Amino acid sequence: MSATAPPSAPGDGIDHVDERLLRTTPLKKLLARPELGSVVGAIAVFAFFSVAADGFLRPSSLGTVLYAASTLGIMAVPVALLMIGGEFDLSAGVLVTSSALVSSMFSYQMTANVWVGVGVSLLVTLAVGAFNGFMLTRTRLPSFIITLGTFLMLTGLNLGVTKLITGTVSTKSIADMEGFPSAHSVFASTLTVGSVELKVTILWWLALVAVATWILLRTRFGNWIFAVGGGADAARAVGVPVHRTKIGLYMGVAFCAWIAGQHLLFSFDVVQSGEGVGNELIYIIAAVIGGCLITGGYGSAIGSAVGALIFGMTSKGIVYAEWNPDWFKFFLGAMLLLATLLNAWIRRRVEATK
Amino acid sequence: MTRLRTGGVRAAIGAVLALALTGALAGCSSTGGKRAEDARKAAAAQGRAAVDTPRWSFAMVTHSGDGDTFWDIVQNGAEQAAAKDNINFLYAHSDEAQQQAQLIDSYVAKGVDGLIVTLAKPDAMKAAVAKAVKAGIPVITVNSGAEQSKAYGALTHIGQDETVAGQAVGEELTKRGRKKALCVLHEQGNVGHEQRCAGTKETFGGELVNLYVDGTNMPDVKASIEAKLQSDKDVDAVVTLGAPFADAAVQAAKSAGSKAEIDTFDLNAKVAAALADGTLGFAVDQQPYLQGYEAVDLLWLYRYNADVLGGGKPVLTGPQIITKDQAGALKQYAERGTR
Numbered sequence: 001m002s003a004t005a006p007p008s009a010p011g012d013g014i015d016h017v018d019e020r021l022l023r024t025t026p027l028k029k030l031l032a033r034p035e036l037g038s039v040v041g042a043i044a045v046f047a048f049f050s051v052a053a054d055g056f057l058r059p060s061s062l063g064t065v066l067y068a069a070s071t072l073g074i075m076a077v078p079v080a081l082l083m084i085g086g087e088f089d090l091s092a093g094v095l096v097t098s099s100a101l102v103s104s105m106f107s108y109q110m111t112a113n114v115w116v117g118v119g120v121s122l123l124v125t126l127a128v129g130a131f132n133g134f135m136l137t138r139t140r141l142p143s144f145i146i147t148l149g150t151f152l153m154l155t156g157l158n159l160g161v162t163k164l165i166t167g168t169v170s171t172k173s174i175a176d177m178e179g180f181p182s183a184h185s186v187f188a189s190t191l192t193v194g195s196v197e198l199k200v201t202i203l204w205w206l207a208l209v210a211v212a213t214w215i216l217l218r219t220r221f222g223n224w225i226f227a228v229g230g231g232a233d234a235a236r237a238v239g240v241p242v243h244r245t246k247i248g249l250y251m252g253v254a255f256c257a258w259i260a261g262q263h264l265l266f267s268f269d270v271v272q273s274g275e276g277v278g279n280e281l282i283y284i285i286a287a288v289i290g291g292c293l294i295t296g297g298y299g300s301a302i303g304s305a306v307g308a309l310i311f312g313m314t315s316k317g318i319v320y321a322e323w324n325p326d327w328f329k330f331f332l333g334a335m336l337l338l339a340t341l342l343n344a345w346i347r348r349r350v351e352a353t354k
Numbered sequence: 355m356t357r358l359r360t361g362g363v364r365a366a367i368g369a370v371l372a373l374a375l376t377g378a379l380a381g382c383s384s385t386g387g388k389r390a391e392d393a394r395k396a397a398a399a400q401g402r403a404a405v406d407t408p409r410w411s412f413a414m415v416t417h418s419g420d421g422d423t424f425w426d427i428v429q430n431g432a433e434q435a436a437a438k439d440n441i442n443f444l445y446a447h448s449d450e451a452q453q454q455a456q457l458i459d460s461y462v463a464k465g466v467d468g469l470i471v472t473l474a475k476p477d478a479m480k481a482a483v484a485k486a487v488k489a490g491i492p493v494i495t496v497n498s499g500a501e502q503s504k505a506y507g508a509l510t511h512i513g514q515d516e517t518v519a520g521q522a523v524g525e526e527l528t529k530r531g532r533k534k535a536l537c538v539l540h541e542q543g544n545v546g547h548e549q550r551c552a553g554t555k556e557t558f559g560g561e562l563v564n565l566y567v568d569g570t571n572m573p574d575v576k577a578s579i580e581a582k583l584q585s586d587k588d589v590d591a592v593v594t595l596g597a598p599f600a601d602a603a604v605q606a607a608k609s610a611g612s613k614a615e616i617d618t619f620d621l622n623a624k625v626a627a628a629l630a631d632g633t634l635g636f637a638v639d640q641q642p643y644l645q646g647y648e649a650v651d652l653l654w655l656y657r658y659n660a661d662v663l664g665g666g667k668p669v670l671t672g673p674q675i676i677t678k679d680q681a682g683a684l685k686q687y688a689e690r691g692t693r
Contacts, residue, residue: 060463068456159542169545173477268451270477274542275450315453319460325446326420 032350034291035303037343041289041335042306045313053320059196061320066198069312070205073305074260075279076286077208078253080304081216083287085249086229086296087143091132091150092253093279098154099125099261100271101162104171107179114179122258128154129254133247155277162273175269187259188267201263205305208256212301225249229296285332286311289339310335403440405658410467412436412653413444414646415457416497417474423598423622424642428497430691431646432470439654451478458482468492468653473499473506474546480506492656496645498546500668509656510664512648514640514672516546520553522673523617523638527591528559530635532615535562535591536582540569540599547595550619554593563589572602579606583614591615591635597622604633621676623688629681637681640672643692 030036049056056062075092082089102124107117128150135146159169166172174180189200216222224245227235236242265271288294289310290303314335318328414432418425429445436443444466446457455478461469462485469486473479476499486493487507495503495511503511527535535558537551555562563586567578583589583606592603592614600618607614615635618625620642628634648669655661663669676684687693 055464058463061460064456064459064463067459071452071456163542168548169542170475264452267481268455268475268478270475272451272475272478274544275452279450316456316460319444319446319457320464322442322444329420 028350031346034298034300034343035306036291037346038290038303038306038310038339041339041342042310042313045310045317045335049313049317049321053317054322056317056320059194061316063196063198065312065316066202066309067312068316069305069309070199070201071260071263072279072282072286072311073205073308074201074208074256074263075253075283076290076304076308077205077212077301078249078256079283080287080290080292080299080301081212081225082249082253083284083292083294084216084229084296084299085225085246086232087136087246087249088147088284089132089250089253090144090147090280091128091154092147092257092283093281094151094154094158094276095125095128095254095257096260096264096279097158097271097273097276098128099258100265101158101171101273103262104174104265104269104271105162105165107174107177108172109165111177114174114177114183116179117174118183118262121261122255125254125258125261126251127254129251129257130247132254133243133250136250137243137246151280158273158276169274170270170272173269174265180266180269183262184266187262187265204259204263205308208259209301209305216301221245221248226297229298231297282311285336289336291343307339310339402437404438405440405654407440407654407658409440409442410654410657411442411444411464412468412470412650413446413461413464413466414470414496414649415454415461416445416447416472417449417451417454418447418472419449424596424620427642427691427693428646431643431648432650433646434692435647435650435654439651441650441654443650451475455479455482458486462486462489462491465489466491467657468494470494470496470649470653471499471508472497473502474544476502476506483507492653494649494653496649497642503668504666509662510652510666511668512645512652512671513668514670515668516549517553517556518670519619519638519640519673520550520555521557522553522675523550523593523619524554524557524562526636526638526675527554527593527617528557530591530615532558532591533560534586534588535560535593536579536589536614537562537564538575538579538592538594538599538603539564539566540575540594540596542566550595551593567599569596569599572598575599576602576606579603580610583607583610583612587612589614591617594618596620597625597637600625600628600634600637604628621684621688621693623685626676626681626685626688626693629676629678630685632678636675636677638673639676639693641674641693642671644671 075096079089079092099121103117103121106120107114132147132150136143162171163169191198191200216225224240227240228242228245232242286307287299287304290307292299292303314331315328318325416425425447433443448454448457458471458479459482469491471479471483471493473495483493483506493508495508497513500511500513500515537554539547539551541547551564565578565582567575569575579592579602592607594600594603597618597620600616601624603616607616617635618637621637621639625634625637629637652663684693
């Protein structure tokens, strides 16, 4: 296990042959990518709304679609990595809100520069992630149960602590405090490219996807993620630090929740304490549409980004097509099933030709 | 043997289907149901355009969650006005501030001719509404955000001042000689709800206690109110903040053996019926139908004639205290989904 393992070296030494190590033709290589099914789906959804929805192809509309995809995609990336590592995080949705609440209330109550609040929030959020990972590895309970507990506790804390400190259900505005302008430009500014307004979250999102892809495919830690997801006991037997890997993955989710939370705060400068519930499932849906297996050991970061893009296109495409929004969830469910079936079918075809 | 058995199953299924069919034909109800509803619908307004203005598109974006009765009535009002004014009416909603802002952005990008927005989370909507105003789209705010509406550049605000509505409830409770009231908040994190209870506290001569319940879980609502009524025998009035919760409070009072009077904010068919038969004390209505209807109509007036209503002040649709005397007339309107 050298730290500078060449990319094509078997990183986990497990008996099963990783699909990344096969000598194959470029076409086969392409077919074996986890995100292939979702890319086909994304092209289909894009083509569909281009025809069905008037105004969908306008640059400003696409800017809105990308923004919607990025706010979800920032969280779908670490959730995808966590799912490849074989675990769930049901607390990810409310953790975003918690992170925003901590920044805002700490800065306001201490009358500190908002960057202080942002820093404290990072520590608190990472601590929650570490708590999730630590509880999981210590208790050996399924992550579904552990993070369900965290989810409920955080939901209560968000409401209770906010009410206790501010006396109301949302935080006070921090827009007039020192450091707000610079924090706003980092987390929530708008870049104008030509006539299109692009939110900075799109850059954050692309950067996270690039980093996560590099980690997965080019580093030792990436190999560990695939190993612990494929089979924790086998991975431990060959010397993979399973506990550390899983705690690291939960901290990764927490870090991205911090980014998403800061965006929430600095784009609106007030945070509602009751929000974020239910989003955790949407992150998981994006990862699954993008080709992650629910059982772990298989998936990609790029796939999660494509899943988020499909989600963004659908949620906003329905608006442009002037459909009744009541149907949105139905479409989402149908798309989830279709994408997963397509992924499974492609995987079977690829494995049959091995 | 197996073949025989499957044959038996098939015959059984056939028999059940035949029974169900004859039952359906023979067992018609002469009261209620779809037929009664159709008759009521025929009595309601017919949706035909009464003007020949161009077919403008007006979009409404609210902070409603999925499947909310109150917003259904608002939408009914808006759709009725849209039919009369030859408007293409678009509706979208999300209870997440970020999603709601993105939906407004979508409609601005689409280039609608008018926008109706709720400002339950005003700060989160600020940028999106500003973008709409900058694009030259007339904006009207409804239901919540009376304080911010003007500053954000909206033409006018249509709704009820929650504090004023609360004060009206407090006065009514005092008039009825109540001593101790329970204010049931079913949505933690809703500023308007807090204002309602605070307003009630201001003008109520007796003592007011807040009780938080989980509004998405009706059995839990009932159990919480029941537990409170059992443990505190002095409570002689329960105020719920939404029509669906009034019924849960009535049942809770019954099983707790409490004599407390149940009163509620907002109206639906069940509340109107309960008011008429004296199960409920009174309801305070903010006329949601009017909020949807007027918003669309005022946008049309602005487009057609540059008219603005309210003189820079919010146009109030409530509070309207409804007691047994008015409930009978309102029942039929509530049943067709417009009150």
